[in-house]
Amino acid sequence: xxxxxxxxxxxxxxxxxxxxxxxLLALAAMPGALLPQLSLNAAKVDxxxxxxxxxxxxxxxxxxxxxxxxxxxxxxxxxxxxSLVGCLLPRTWEYFKQMRARPVLTPRNLSRMPHHAxxxxxxxxxxxxxxxxxxxxxxRMDAGDDTVSAERGYxxxxxxxxxxxxxxxxxxxxxxxxxxxxxxxxxxxxxxxxFCNGGIFNxxxxxxxxxxxxxxxxxxxxxxxxxxxxxxDNGQPVGYRADIRYQSGADLDSNTWRPFNLQVNHxxxxxxxxxxxxxxxxxxxxxxxFPNGEKRTQxxxxxxxxxxxLASEGATKFxxxxxxxxxxxxxxxxxxxGLLAPTPLLHGSILSSKYPALNNPMVAVDVYRGDxxxxxxxxxxxxxxxxxxxxxxxxxxxxxxxxxxxxEVTLDDGTKVRFDSVNxxxxxxxxxxxTQGYVLVFAILIIxxxxxxxxxxxxxxxxxxxxxxxxxxxxxxxxxxxxDQAGYGEEFTRLARAVLSSAxxxxxxx
Amino acid sequence: MPVNETLATFSDWLYRSALGVYLFAIMxxxxxxxxxxxPRKAEALVxxxxxxxxxxTDEPRSELSKPERIGRMGAALTVLGALLHLSSLVMRGxxxxxxxxxxxxxxxxxxxxxxxxxxxxxxxxxxxxxLGAFVLTPILILLFLGGTVLYAKSAPVQPAxxxxxxxxxxxxxxxxxxxxxxxxxxxxxxxxxxxxxxxxPKLPSADVLDRMSYRxxxxxxxxxxxxxxxxxxxxxxxxxxxWGWDPKETVAFVSWVxxxxxxxxxxxxxxxxRGAAWINVVGFALNxxxxxxxxxxxSGLHSYAGL
Numbered sequence: 001x002x003x004x005x006x007x008x009x010x011x012x013x014x015x016x017x018x019x020x021x022x023x024l025l026a027l028a029a030m031p032g033a034l035l036p037q038l039s040l041n042a043a044k045v046d047x048x049x050x051x052x053x054x055x056x057x058x059x060x061x062x063x064x065x066x067x068x069x070x071x072x073x074x075x076x077x078x079x080x081x082x083s084l085v086g087c088l089l090p091r092t093w094e095y096f097k098q099m100r101a102r103p104v105l106t107p108r109n110l111s112r113m114p115h116h117a118x119x120x121x122x123x124x125x126x127x128x129x130x131x132x133x134x135x136x137x138x139x140r141m142d143a144g145d146d147t148v149s150a151e152r153g154y155x156x157x158x159x160x161x162x163x164x165x166x167x168x169x170x171x172x173x174x175x176x177x178x179x180x181x182x183x184x185x186x187x188x189x190x191x192x193x194x195f196c197n198g199g200i201f202n203x204x205x206x207x208x209x210x211x212x213x214x215x216x217x218x219x220x221x222x223x224x225x226x227x228x229x230x231x232x233d234n235g236q237p238v239g240y241r242a243d244i245r246y247q248s249g250a251d252l253d254s255n256t257w258r259p260f261n262l263q264v265n266h267x268x269x270x271x272x273x274x275x276x277x278x279x280x281x282x283x284x285x286x287x288x289x290f291p292n293g294e295k296r297t298q299x300x301x302x303x304x305x306x307x308x309x310l311a312s313e314g315a316t317k318f319x320x321x322x323x324x325x326x327x328x329x330x331x332x333x334x335x336x337x338g339l340l341a342p343t344p345l346l347h348g349s350i351l352s353s354k355y356p357a358l359n360n361p362m363v364a365v366d367v368y369r370g371d372x373x374x375x376x377x378x379x380x381x382x383x384x385x386x387x388x389x390x391x392x393x394x395x396x397x398x399x400x401x402x403x404x405x406x407x408e409v410t411l412d413d414g415t416k417v418r419f420d421s422v423n424x425x426x427x428x429x430x431x432x433x434x435t436q437g438y439v440l441v442f443a444i445l446i447i448x449x450x451x452x453x454x455x456x457x458x459x460x461x462x463x464x465x466x467x468x469x470x471x472x473x474x475x476x477x478x479x480x481x482x483x484d485q486a487g488y489g490e491e492f493t494r495l496a497r498a499v500l501s502s503a504x505x506x507x508x509x510x
Numbered sequence: 511m512p513v514n515e516t517l518a519t520f521s522d523w524l525y526r527s528a529l530g531v532y533l534f535a536i537m538x539x540x541x542x543x544x545x546x547x548x549p550r551k552a553e554a555l556v557x558x559x560x561x562x563x564x565x566x567t568d569e570p571r572s573e574l575s576k577p578e579r580i581g582r583m584g585a586a587l588t589v590l591g592a593l594l595h596l597s598s599l600v601m602r603g604x605x606x607x608x609x610x611x612x613x614x615x616x617x618x619x620x621x622x623x624x625x626x627x628x629x630x631x632x633x634x635x636x637x638x639x640x641l642g643a644f645v646l647t648p649i650l651i652l653l654f655l656g657g658t659v660l661y662a663k664s665a666p667v668q669p670a671x672x673x674x675x676x677x678x679x680x681x682x683x684x685x686x687x688x689x690x691x692x693x694x695x696x697x698x699x700x701x702x703x704x705x706x707x708x709x710x711p712k713l714p715s716a717d718v719l720d721r722m723s724y725r726x727x728x729x730x731x732x733x734x735x736x737x738x739x740x741x742x743x744x745x746x747x748x749x750x751x752x753w754g755w756d757p758k759e760t761v762a763f764v765s766w767v768x769x770x771x772x773x774x775x776x777x778x779x780x781x782x783x784r785g786a787a788w789i790n791v792v793g794f795a796l797n798x799x800x801x802x803x804x805x806x807x808x809s810g811l812h813s814y815a816g817l
Binding site: 018278 | 756
């Protein structure tokens with residue numbers, strides 16, 4: 001049993017297994033790039049499954065649409081993790097032993113070394129050894145009467161261990177981050193709209209980490225002021241800016257607002273949360289004057305359907321005022337749907353947009369009246385009406401018209417719908433990841449460790465001086481690079497020259 | 511900021527000239543490769559056992575054969591091409607008033623320049639000049655595709671790219687990817703030579719090819735790592751998370767793992783040599799896949815499909 005465990009452990013921690021696991025990891029990560037992923041675009045996944053029938057279903061069951069959350073992916077990286085730990089522990093032990101070890105004794109036959117040079121010199125062995133010691137200043141060295149053994153490049157292993165331990169640290173912090181991080185997105189109206197990080201219901205979309213239940217969010221509030229977008233003549237955006245005010249921490253109690261200029265690539269960082277400006281769009285405001293003279297004004301965001309011209313579609317929904325009977329109220333609801341063109345372009349009466357900035361905007365509206373179906377308990381998109389209600393005849397189109405700012409359309413019962421104004425909205429993202437600072441530290445250690453371990457070479461040099469019969473001395477130099485021979489040749493040649501050169505040239509050098 | 515059209519036109523002209531010069535260099539290299547004699551056995555032995563690397567190249571100047579002289583002209587043209595290429599990038603940057611790697615065309619151009627410069631440095635260090643045709647041909651193909659299919663007019667970039675991280679992340683990634691093209695090619699040549707040394711007498715020894723691949727990879731790998739990490743730092747500021755398994759991030763991760771495997775393979779008995787070379791070739795394939803498929807076909811945050 002023990003033998004079995006020991007063999008398993010050895011097998012798991014061998015370099016060969018590590019290599020195989022690395023390949024498996026690479027292979028297993030690939031589908032994430034080739035197939036649509038739930039975490040990135042859930043709609044695309046559904047589309048893919050619908051298109052591919054049983055094959056799509058099979059892929060879904062096997063987790064190919066959420067590769068990085070599947071058990072098989074976890075299994076591979078956990079095994080790799082174990083393999084790494086199993087490889088590092090003995091190496092660290094070895095490393096500490098080596099830190100105190102002396103250079104290896106000079107081998108008997110230096111000419112067998114990959115690098116070798118020799119010469120017969122007019123010096124005594126002591127002088128030869130002295131010269132060798134001088135040439136190898138900075139090396140870890142053991143010198144005897146007629147021989148020197150030296151080694152250097154211990155930093156290589158240091159870098160190697162730093163790299164691998166930092167890699168472990170990075171993986172652990174990354175995993176912890178997945179537990180405690182969250183990410184939420186929300187659309188807020190410019191020129192006065194507010195958002196507070198009070199709970200997950202304030203968000204349009206919220207993605208919690210595994211251990212986040214949404215009860216413990218760091219409180220902070222923002223108020224969006226003026227939003228500015230710059231475009232090139234062809235409609236390509238150049239920059240987005242939102243002037244915001246925010247309060248967090250002690251400012252919440254004292255009700256102090258601090259100004260901030262929110263931009264793409266320039267998030268607001270406050271108390272562990274980050275606030276990002278992701279995108280923007282337009283909110284048309286409509287006023288409906290009901291036959292009884294009562295007015296209702298509403299502005300709700302419409303969704304850009306063309307990113308270049310920001311032509312937007314949406315549905316602004318109204319309840320009739322002053323109707324107490326819920327049945328009656330439900331049947332008299334009004335929805336203003338259609339297309340908003342920031343800079344209108346008219347082909348006859350067909351409206352489209354030619355530029356993303358606001359420039360006498362127009363809307364082409366379809367006004368519906370009837371039952372919007374918002375009371376049946378199911379949620380519905382804020383950007384559209386329920387087409388089923390239209391198909392069933394419970395919601396009827398009662399007008400269609402192009403409206404410029406301030407223009408209105410009158411319905412058959414005398415209700416008037418006026419296009420008042422257009423406001424900007426911004427889409428914000430709040431991100432919270434308590435471990436990302438550690439990830440950064442480990443990432444920097446990874447680069448440092450990698451750089452050191454790949455540039456420093458562990459190498460040895462030995463010198464032996466043997467007295468000859470004629471009173472001269474045979475000096476032999478042997479060299480061995482322990483990890484990678486590449487590039488050691490030049491250094492060895494230089495060293496050998498310094499040791500073997502005549503005394504005069506040696507003096508010149510020093 | 512308005513685009514300086516004159517400089518942009520100059521840049522395009524220089525780009526085309528660089529392409530032409532490279533093409534000419536390839537032809538010269540090919541002539542050398544075709545007509546130069548294979549190194550004699552004795553010479554090859556000296557090369558393998560010589561204590562000082564570089565002995566092979568130290569042939570006296572007076573004995574230069576005609577093919578060798580042509581090869582040297584090829585090398586000189588490569589340097590000239592690289593200078594033209596560099597000026598084209600500089601002009602591009604000046605014309606748009608930003609770092610000249612804001613779209614796929616510019617990115618490819620920088621990548622190829624890095625590959626060519628790596629090759630020039632390697633030519634100075636190893637006796638491999640006549641392989642120029644093998645190495646420059648894929649680079650020229652990339653440049654040609656970049657200049658035709660992927661060409662984009664000089665223009666400012668979109669808001670997400672307006673960051674000093676564009677300068678750092680994209681340049682580091684592009685340069686390291688370019689450098690990594692070279693070991694891909696030399697590893698393929700290694701596999702050829704190693705399979706049948708007698709059939710390819712004119713290729714350098716397998717040992718030289720292997721050393722070249724390793725040293726280039728070892729240089730590029732930390733750079734590539736740093737590039738990925740810079741990308742993560744930028745992603746944190748631009749997209750709200752430092753890592754989100756965006757297709758490009760995924761493939762970068764996969765290539766990183768593959769090159770890490772290469773470094774490990776070279777230190778593992780049974781994988782040294784052919785195994786390692788194959789891994790490097792896989793890395794090369796991933797590199798190209800990442801460049802084209804991920805940028806142009808899949809839609810992710812790195813997508814250039816719409817640009």
